[in-house]
Amino acid sequence: MKRLGKGVSPIIATIILVLIAIAAGVMLWLWVSGFITSTPAQQPALNERIKIDAVNISSSSSSSGSNLSIYVRNMGSTNVTITAAYILTTSNTAIAYSTSINVMIPPGQVTKINMNIPATASANIKPGYAYVAKVVTANGVEATYTFVWP
Numbered sequence: 001m002k003r004l005g006k007g008v009s010p011i012i013a014t015i016i017l018v019l020i021a022i023a024a025g026v027m028l029w030l031w032v033s034g035f036i037t038s039t040p041a042q043q044p045a046l047n048e049r050i051k052i053d054a055v056n057i058s059s060s061s062s063s064s065g066s067n068l069s070i071y072v073r074n075m076g077s078t079n080v081t082i083t084a085a086y087i088l089t090t091s092n093t094a095i096a097y098s099t100s101i102n103v104m105i106p107p108g109q110v111t112k113i114n115m116n117i118p119a120t121a122s123a124n125i126k127p128g129y130a131y132v133a134k135v136v137t138a139n140g141v142e143a144t145y146t147f148v149w150p
Helices: 010-042
Strands: 050-059 066-074 080-089 094-098 103-105 110-117 130-137 142-148
Touching (some): 066 103, 066 130, 094 110, 103 110
Antiparallel strands (some): 080 094, 080 130
16 A cells, blocks of 8 residues: 655754744743843842941930931932831840931932930930941831940
8 A cells, every 4th residue: 555645854853843942942031031130120129228327426405315316328329218217225125216207318328317315215325335226218128337325
């Protein structure tokens, strides 16, 4: 009997397999490169870098408490908004805090954040002891600075 149908040539079959492998590789590369390029844009906190340069304490009368100035530097490449500031003991117990701060710092700039420590909180502060100033951005990036109360 004579065969009427013929099969695919081995050369054509090899070319088809190579094209399928190339197409699969291109699709995999597009999928992986999409994850790599979209990560920083989705997480702006990765671009925020802040540092507390100094803390200045100016004591007022004992009835009104103390004024504290925290100097915060934006070391990142985007604007940063400071939303909270805390004064903590070295064992992370909060002495005073302010969560109603809304200070925007441009890249490369230093801004002073003023904080009033009420007389009731000032009673818990002992001269000569170490304390921690902490600031937090809107995206949750934190910076701390340890200082000694005069």
